[in-house]
Amino acid sequence: MSKFYITTPIYYPSAGMHIGHTYCTVATDAIARYKRLQGCDVMFLTGTDEHGQKIEDKAKAAGVTPKEFVDRIVEGERGVKDLWKLMNVSNDRFIRTTDDYHVAAIQKIFKKMYDKGDIYKGKYVGKYCKPCESFWTESQLVDGRCPDCGGPVYDAEEEAYFFRLSKYASRVQALLETGTFLEPASRVNEMINNFIKPGLEDLCVSRTSFTWGVPVDFDPGHVVYVWVDALFNYTTALGFMNDRYNDYEKYWPADVHIVGKEIVRFHSIIWPAMLMSMELPLPKKVYGHGWLVFNGEKMSKSKGNVVDPYLLVDRYGVDALRFFLLREFSFGQDGNFSNELLISRINSDLANVLGNLVSRTAAMVGKYFDGKLPENQEEGEFDGELIDAASALRAAYEKEMDRFALQNGLSEIFKVLNRANKYIDETAPWTLAKNEENKPRLARVLYNLAETLRICAGLLSPFMPGTGAEILRRLGDPASDWDSLGKWGLLPADASFEAGAPLFARIDVEKELAALDALLPKKPEEPKEEKTERPEPLPKIDFDAFMSVELRCAKVVAAEPVPKAKKLLKLTVDLGYEQRTVVSGIAKYYKPDDLVGKKLALVSNLKPAVLCGVESDGMILAAGEDPIRVVFLDDAVPLGERIR
Numbered sequence: 001m002s003k004f005y006i007t008t009p010i011y012y013p014s015a016g017m018h019i020g021h022t023y024c025t026v027a028t029d030a031i032a033r034y035k036r037l038q039g040c041d042v043m044f045l046t047g048t049d050e051h052g053q054k055i056e057d058k059a060k061a062a063g064v065t066p067k068e069f070v071d072r073i074v075e076g077e078r079g080v081k082d083l084w085k086l087m088n089v090s091n092d093r094f095i096r097t098t099d100d101y102h103v104a105a106i107q108k109i110f111k112k113m114y115d116k117g118d119i120y121k122g123k124y125v126g127k128y129c130k131p132c133e134s135f136w137t138e139s140q141l142v143d144g145r146c147p148d149c150g151g152p153v154y155d156a157e158e159e160a161y162f163f164r165l166s167k168y169a170s171r172v173q174a175l176l177e178t179g180t181f182l183e184p185a186s187r188v189n190e191m192i193n194n195f196i197k198p199g200l201e202d203l204c205v206s207r208t209s210f211t212w213g214v215p216v217d218f219d220p221g222h223v224v225y226v227w228v229d230a231l232f233n234y235t236t237a238l239g240f241m242n243d244r245y246n247d248y249e250k251y252w253p254a255d256v257h258i259v260g261k262e263i264v265r266f267h268s269i270i271w272p273a274m275l276m277s278m279e280l281p282l283p284k285k286v287y288g289h290g291w292l293v294f295n296g297e298k299m300s301k302s303k304g305n306v307v308d309p310y311l312l313v314d315r316y317g318v319d320a321l322r323f324f325l326l327r328e329f330s331f332g333q334d335g336n337f338s339n340e341l342l343i344s345r346i347n348s349d350l351a352n353v354l355g356n357l358v359s360r361t362a363a364m365v366g367k368y369f370d371g372k373l374p375e376n377q378e379e380g381e382f383d384g385e386l387i388d389a390a391s392a393l394r395a396a397y398e399k400e401m402d403r404f405a406l407q408n409g410l411s412e413i414f415k416v417l418n419r420a421n422k423y424i425d426e427t428a429p430w431t432l433a434k435n436e437e438n439k440p441r442l443a444r445v446l447y448n449l450a451e452t453l454r455i456c457a458g459l460l461s462p463f464m465p466g467t468g469a470e471i472l473r474r475l476g477d478p479a480s481d482w483d484s485l486g487k488w489g490l491l492p493a494d495a496s497f498e499a500g501a502p503l504f505a506r507i508d509v510e511k512e513l514a515a516l517d518a519l520l521p522k523k524p525e526e527p528k529e530e531k532t533e534r535p536e537p538l539p540k541i542d543f544d545a546f547m548s549v550e551l552r553c554a555k556v557v558a559a560e561p562v563p564k565a566k567k568l569l570k571l572t573v574d575l576g577y578e579q580r581t582v583v584s585g586i587a588k589y590y591k592p593d594d595l596v597g598k599k600l601a602l603v604s605n606l607k608p609a610v611l612c613g614v615e616s617d618g619m620i621l622a623a624g625e626d627p628i629r630v631v632f633l634d635d636a637v638p639l640g641e642r643i644r
């Protein structure tokens with residue numbers, strides 16, 4: 001039996017997993033299920049990437065340890081594992097980079113590359129993007145900002161270990177130029193032109209500015225760069241350099257790493273170079289899929305445009321959502337998500353074509369033959385075309401699926417389903433039913449429809465596991481293994497077809513859009529044109545009077561309501577050199593979560609005052625009376641910095 005090892009990127013545990021994350025994993029799941037259907041021995045790996053400064057910062061802001069923070073998001077309600085369960089993801093293994101066996105293996109891997117001379121100690125001077133955990137040179141920045149996420153970068157200087165990426169540049173280029181390692185082909189030029197040709201610089205692979213990472217065991221104070229830690233998950237999860245699993249020999253090298261386009265660089269340049277250094281076989285393929293965007297912008301919590309998979313599954317069911325994601329968008333390219341598209345796709349393909357064909361056929365088998373076809377059947381006009389289309393389906397589908405053209409794989413199935421619906425119009429079974437003599441012909445027409453549905457349901461099941469299985473169940477669980485799906489006529493002649501509830505209901509587009517609009521998170525309102533009346537000015541003060549007010553940058557590390565004081569929130573703010581409690585009358589306008597992690601301006605030399613039993617040591621700056629708006633500071637302002 002041939003082996004097939006497929007992976008998704010391991011996710012940063014962040015509270016707002018959205019439809020974009022779901023897209024990548026559901027697509028990988030469809031491929032894994034397809035390979036299983038073909039009879040392969042599949043290993044499908046996913047997991048979570050839990051180290052790094054970003055996690056350390058978020059945990060601190062939430063007032064918990066990093067491990068508590070990631071545990072909650074990975075294992076907790078509506079966490080990463082929950083989401084994959086909801087989406088019916090069939091991963092065989094789940095790795096957490098905080099798992100002991102992985103941590104110990106990473107230490108050995110790092111040491112091995114160090115002993116070989118491919119990792120050396122140096123000093124890093126350059127720019128750093130916190131959210132991407134990436135170092136950049138001045139020339140790599142785009143308009144002075146991070147080329148990956150477009151966010152601000154900061155000056156960074158620290159002693160660090162480097163990986164000799166430059167040493168492997170020509171081998172990596174040759175690998176990319178094979179044309180089979182990285183797909184779709186458009187991504188190859190991007191990698192060569194943007195990263196290899198300008199010159200690959202050695203990669204900074206350790207950090208000393210934070211501690212939440214795999215410690216470099218031979219040099220305390222350094223932690224392994226999160227991407228080195230993360231990439232090797234693909235091997236440690238199989239048991240490489242650890243005893244937890246014993247599948248490395250069996251499954252490595254991976255058949256394909258499915259990754260989003262923004263992390264193709266890590267997977268197609270840095271990852272093979274490190275494997276070359278470790279003298280390990282290289283993965284056979286990296287496939288860089290496009291992004292799901294919302295009105296042209298990548299989804300992100302800060303833009304307020306994330307789409308919640310829980311909400312969509314609740315309204316339409318998991319299979320409809322899986323189907324939509326993989327049918328609507330071309331996997332290698334970006335796709336623009338919209339509710340209209342989702343609803344129209346459900347109506348046009350699932351309710352009108354698939355659902356309708358299943359219910360019409362089953363209803364006719366029920367009405368004319370009491371749910372079970374007679375063996376006495378008669379071939380006739382139009383049969384040939386339908387039989388040819390259904391018999392050729394598996395091969396056409398396989399061709400598309402083998403190159404991960406998932407959208408086309410589905411479209412092949414729908415061509416046949418449409419053909420079957422047309423066959424109903426052509427053969428007009430209701431007319432045949434009027435005459436007892438035509439019963440054998442009628443039986444054959446319904447058999448052909450049911451047999452077409454057997455093949456289509458089997459091939460649909462990697463995309464819609466529940467629906468595929470349900471159609472097959474209603475057909476009496478006929479043969480549906482890979483071999484049988486390539487053959488016509490395997491449904492027994494006296495097959496039964498159970499009528500059941502409609503598989504997909506038609507949705508009223510306008511009503512549904514209005515309902516969704518009320519439910520989905522709103523985009524932040526466009527700022528209105530601001531017109532302000534001139535206020536009554538206060539008397540002028542001199543500079544010294546202003547300077548006597550000590551304003552400093554502070555970060556909110558915890559926030560909670562003050563019992564029995566509806567208007568008040570109790571904030572714990574961090575000035576870098578000390579923490580304070582401040583009470584503020586903003587409870588009507590902000591929830592604690594809106595504030596934690598944000599930087600603001602604190603009047604730090606205001607005399608303490610007791611408000612509703614809580615001592616407030618300072619005051620935060622805010623504007624307005626109703627609503628009150630807190631004056632937030634740019635994240636780049638250092639804690640404790642004087643504001644003047």
Ligand code: MSP
Pocket residue numbers: 008009010011012013019020021023024049230231232233258259260261262263290291292293298299
């Ligand atoms: N932790 C790294 C991966 C390490 S793999 C060794 C990471 N994690 S992530 O959580 O930020 O992203 C995981 C995957 O989700 C990526 O492939 C990313 O491209 C994908 N997506 C996140 N948002 C997406 C969309 N809006 N659309 C499509 N995929 C998107 O990167």
